[in-house]
Structures are given as structure tokens and as C-alpha cells.
Amino acid sequence: MQIQSPPPMRAAIDIGSNTIHLVVARCTPHDLEIVEDQQELVRIGESVTATGEISQEKTKAAIATLKRYKALASKHKASPILVVATEAIRQASNSAAFLEQVFSKTKLTVNLISGTAEAALTFFGSTYEVYKEPNPPAQIGVMDLGGGSMELVTAKNMHITWRTSLPVGSGWLHDRYLSSNPPTYDEVTVAETFLQTYLRGLQLKHHPPVLIVTGGSANSLLFLARSAFNWDVNQTQLTQQDLMRCQGLLLSLPAEEIAQRFEQPLARARILLAGALIIQTMMTRLRINEIHVSSHGIREGVLLAYERYRQRWLEIVSQSAEALNHMQPSNGRSEGYIAYTPEGEPFAQSGRRLLQERTQTMLEWPEEVLKHEDVEAVHKMRVAIRRLRATLDAYQSICDPKSFKKIYRQVTQIADALGAARDTDVMLINLHAQLEQVKSEDKAGVEWIIERLQTFREQKQLELESFLQDLDEDDLRKQVELCIQEGVVSHGKS
């Protein structure tokens, strides 16, 4: 009798925006027996979002993690160790230097894969268990929510029919909109407005009845829900209601407490609310009430692809994924495929979104200004209004001229009132700083001008307060909403 040798042991590592993730498994072309599954929250995407490049600190952290994973894979006698890098590395201006440094310190070759290949591999990885079942669903959607981007794929009878990559991830949304700890309701409102407007641009041809969500945030949310609501450990579904409950928790507790209570790494706890908001907005957009969370993804896809195609795994996956992009049905577009990115977002749509966001941000400050406790409140409101004005300037030619004039006049009046106060604050700050340095015989002169300016500043505060108390915030918001009309052609004419 011939003794069958066990399937080979392989390892796959995925360097993502948030995490670096290792899977070691015994592999066949259609199944995996996972023996090691580890992830480290390095958040490379954080430095790329901030500066456009991968910082030395993040490079060191990534190399340390990769060395540890290599040792772990070797312990299991896994070969080869396949490494892929995704969005954050693709975006970084110093990605080549990063990959060289990784190779020189670890001797691991990192494959920098395209968004298309990433989506295909994630799809293979996150659905292989579903397709092992006796009656798998005919239509399925897969959403891979990462730190810097999300991939959305739909498939029919195991074949991908549509995919898109959106450069919005949980880390990105957190860094951009939800920086308070815990995030404030106002921040959440702005983030939701952004997501709703942004995802409205997704031109879906089919709405998959089943959605599998993968990625660190989705899995952490499931883990949190299991712990917080005493669920069974085998529960893998989350409903809209469940996500609402998770959001309630994440809004009421600081990240440190979330991390401690629910055994989450702190860096993950910080971005969980962003993940919950993205998933929930996507569910609403797809009109589904429930998702299935998968702990598998790109790494499992890499292992399955290697087992099927061996050395040519990446070439074949990339080619077939690219072919999807180039399918040309009669309408000249690949079926259901819209390359939707912020860059491709129609100008009128981004204008409506940006004007609403900027107005909301500006209107978060009057209360602080009226307290008159911190001079920085005036400065911050002035910066917010400059950003709003710059946005109005950029979109002027497609705004309704009458609405534009009205809003611009109002915004300029607020800016002028704030400017008079802030300019005086700046002079006073500079004068106080210099008072320390002038000779004692010269102090009387500086003190004289400080006194004059302080009196003037108090007058300006009264004017500013009176102005802000009269400001009709709801009316301003309404005007801004109507400023760029649907179906606008140019110069505000429809």
C-alpha cells in the first residue's frame, strides 16, 4: 500500500496599510489546512498618508516583523515564503527603496502587486471555504476593507464579474475625519456625509445578495461584538443593528479602554469606528442587512494560486484579473466595471461633497469662539473658513451664481470679523513674546501698545459675538447644499 505524503507546507505574508499578516498552511489547489495565522499592526499607511513616504521607523518595524515571520515559517519548514505588498506600498514615493531594504535585511522578495491582482487573490482566499459547501450561492460579493483602501468584487458561479478598488480604508478615514479619542458626534457626521456621498458614485449593475467582508477591521469588529454581546465564538455574521451597537460602544469609550476591555491592539482600537462606518455605509449602499466576516483573504489566495499555478502564480492571476478590466461588451465598457476613484469622481459631485464638509467643519467652531476662553478657537475657525472659501473659489464656475454670491458674501463677512480679532491676537502674542526680551527702559512703550491693542481686541470680540449669534447656521447649510445643482452644465446653468 502506497503511503500518501501530506500536502506541502507553504507560507504567505501580506504587507498591508494597517497590518503585516502571516499564514502558514498545508496546501492543495482548493483547500488549506492553516497551522499558523499571525498579524502585527504596523500601520505603514499612517506614514504614507502623512508624508507620502514610508518612514524609517515604519521600515524598521516592518523588517523586524518580517524577520520574525520568516523564522516562524522556517520552524514549520514552509517553502516557499511568498510575500505580497499592497496599497500603502503602491502609494509610497519611496516604495522601491523600501523593498530593497526589506530584501537586504531579510532576503525576502516582496511582490508589489496591482490593485486588480490584489482583488482577485482576496476573492480566492476569502471565498474558498464558501465554495467547499454543497450549495454555494450563485452570486456573491467580497469586500476587503484595508487600512488605506477597499476592494469590492462581485462574482457569479465562482467567476469574478466586476471589481473596483476605492482608496478609502479604515486607517485613512480615521486619520482624515475621526481624530478625536473617542471621535465626536460631529466628526462622525462629517465622516458619514463623506462616505454616503462617495459611495453614491459607485455604479453597481448587480447587488449581490451575499456579502463577505474580510480584513483586519471587520474581524476585529466581529471579535468585539462576540465579547461585548456574549456571542458564540462560531458566530461570523454581523447585521446593521449589530454594527450600530458596536458604534455606540466605540463612540462612548476611548481607544485605550476599548483595547483593554476587548483585547484589541491599541492601534486597531483607534480605527475600529472608521471600519464600522465604512462597512455600514456599504451595506446600506448594497441594500443588505447582513454580512459574513471572513478571517481569510489575500494570503490564503496567494497560497491557493501558488498551488494551482506554481512559479507562474502571480503572472497568471495578474493576466486573468487584467483581462476582466478589458472585457468590452457592446456598451464599450467592461460589464459593470467602473474605475471609480476620488480622482475620477465627477467635479460637480466632489464640489457638492466638499462644500458640505467644509461648511460643517467651519460651523463646529462658533461655540468655542463664543466662549472666548482660548484664542486658538478664533484661529481654527478662520482656517476652516479659508478652506471653505478656497473650495468656493475652485468651484465658482459651476455654482449657481445667485447662491454663490449669497454664500460668498456671508462667508467673507464671517472671515472679516474673525480676521480683525485674529490679526490683533497675533500682534498681542508677538508683543508679549518680545516684552520678555526688550530692555527694562523700553518696556513702558511695549506695554502701552499692548494695552491699546487689548482694548481694541475686546471691542472686536463683542462685534464677533454679535455676528456669530446672528448667524443662521441651518440657512447657510441649506444654501450650500443647493449651490451646485444636479445636472449642472457650467456657470451654474442647468
Next chain:
Amino acid sequence: MAKARPITGLNPQDPTGKNARVIAKVRLEDLYSWESFVDNPYNIVELHNMRIAAKRLRYTFEVFEDVLPVASKAVLKELVQLQEELGDFHDSDVMIALLRLCLGSHDTATMPEAMHLNGNNQHAHVKSLVSAELIDDLLDPTVAPSVEERYGLEHFLQSQEQLRKKQYDAFRQHWFALQARDFKRQVLELLEI
């Protein structure tokens, strides 16, 4: 502050990235339209306008951050620095104008640029930097500075002028460093990506 010139010819249905590049190019040209005034430190009004143009270009890069190439962050960093440098000596210009006003500027010997301005222009120049209300407030005879206070103000004015010179030199040095590496061309090339 004059309103930004409107940008025409933008198609509302075009991708935001495409229109963002058109807008950024216009704002870049606006900034460079003040270039010829850089070398004269006493072109106070024009350098203030240059500061506004730098600010508008900066905010354009910020508004469209998501749709411009990642390398735009480096441009943004330069623009922030430039705007701050122009802002620093503008703040000093305002303070100097205020001090001269309080001292009755024609009396003082510490104003080299007075050589460039006749009496009327001098008045207009102060008005362009300081609000009329503040001028009225400072010139209120009931609160005029005493001799001792005037003495202190004179010395403070001198130190402000020295500080202003340093601030202008820092800006000028930065501007010419940008010129040496053909910053404008770099930005334009970036906007072609």
C-alpha cells in the same frame, strides 16, 4: 483682499482630478505674477499680494489633496513654508506701520523706505495694512503715549525693523533656492501626471 479670479472652462462632469490640475495651474501662474517684486523688500503691498496668492495655491493643493499625485505633499510643504515666511514679515510690516503711526512717522529717522514714499502714499500705505478703526483708536489724543513710552516705542520700532529684515532675507533666500531648482517647472510637471 481681492477675490480670487474665477476659473472658467471647467466641465462639471469631468473627473475632479482633471479640473483640479487646471485650477492649480491658474493659481500657480497667479503666484508667479508677483515674482518681479521679490527683489525689493519695500514692495510691501505687492509682497502681501504674493502671500495671498501663495495661500490660494496652498489651499488648492489641500482641497484637492486626494486627487493630486502623492508627490504633491512635497510641493504643499514648500508652499506652507513660503506662505509662513511671507506672513512673518507681513506681520512685522503691520507692527512697524502701527508703531510709526503712534510715533508720528515723519519724526523718526528709522525708516529707510520712507525715501520711497511721499506723504500721501505713506498714509495710504499705513491704511492698506491697518484697519481704519484701529488707526482711530491709536491716534486718540486722550491716550497718547507719554515721553517715556515714546522712548520705548522708538527702540521697539528699531528692533522690529531689524527683525523684518531678517524675515525678508529668509524668504528671499528660500525663494531663490526654489528658483534655482526650477520649482515652477517641477510643479507643472507634477500637474501633468
